[in-house]
Amino acid sequence: xxxxxxxxxxxxxxxxxxxxxxxxxxxxxxxxxxxxxxxxxxxxxxxxxxxxxxxxxxxxxxxxxxxxxxxxxxxxxxxxxxxxxxxxxxxxxxxxxxxxxxxxxxxxxxxxxxxxxxxxxxxxxxxxxxxxxxxxxxxxxxxxxxxxxxxxxx
Numbered sequence: 001x002x003x004x005x006x007x008x009x010x011x012x013x014x015x016x017x018x019x020x021x022x023x024x025x026x027x028x029x030x031x032x033x034x035x036x037x038x039x040x041x042x043x044x045x046x047x048x049x050x051x052x053x054x055x056x057x058x059x060x061x062x063x064x065x066x067x068x069x070x071x072x073x074x075x076x077x078x079x080x081x082x083x084x085x086x087x088x089x090x091x092x093x094x095x096x097x098x099x100x101x102x103x104x105x106x107x108x109x110x111x112x113x114x115x116x117x118x119x120x121x122x123x124x125x126x127x128x129x130x131x132x133x134x135x136x137x138x139x140x141x142x143x144x145x146x147x148x149x150x151x152x153x154x
Contacts, residue, residue: 013079016063017070020092022084024063028076029053033133036076069152070094077143078109080126081116097151106149113147116140 016024029037037053065071070091087109094105116122117140130137 013074013076014061015072015074015084015087016065017072017088017091018066018068020088022088023069024061025084026059026061029057029059033129033135065152065154067152067154068097071150071152072109073148073150074109075144075146077117077141077145078113078147080141080143081113081122081124081145082109083125086112097153102149102151106147109149110145110147113145117142117145 013028014024014026015022031037031051035051037057038051039055039058040052042048042050042052072087072091090105090109090112094101116124120139122140123138124140126141127137127139
């Protein structure tokens, strides 16, 4: 079981990759488009005036893992800028599951997301979701980008 905090906290998404495919993905937790849950306490006198979500609002995920599975945990800055297909392509290059190789792969994914975040002509996953919500957007979405990558060894 993985209990994950709401989207805007440190690690909003958990994705399980097996044999080059996404087999599990946690869901975004948003009040509405581009308004993620906020793990926070409202400042004194601001209750009800700002969005504030408690840890109890976090989703809980249950899924089985197998030897060799890859678990990627990252912030919205990663997934707003890189579609799963690009992440899978990068993960497919990982042939050796030692710590150095995993770290290099995580670094490479984070750097690609950062580059795309500042590409004004890129049709990012965030821009596609914005268009689905009636917002004419193009380009990446600059944001914090954190990537944790682990392999399951049983």
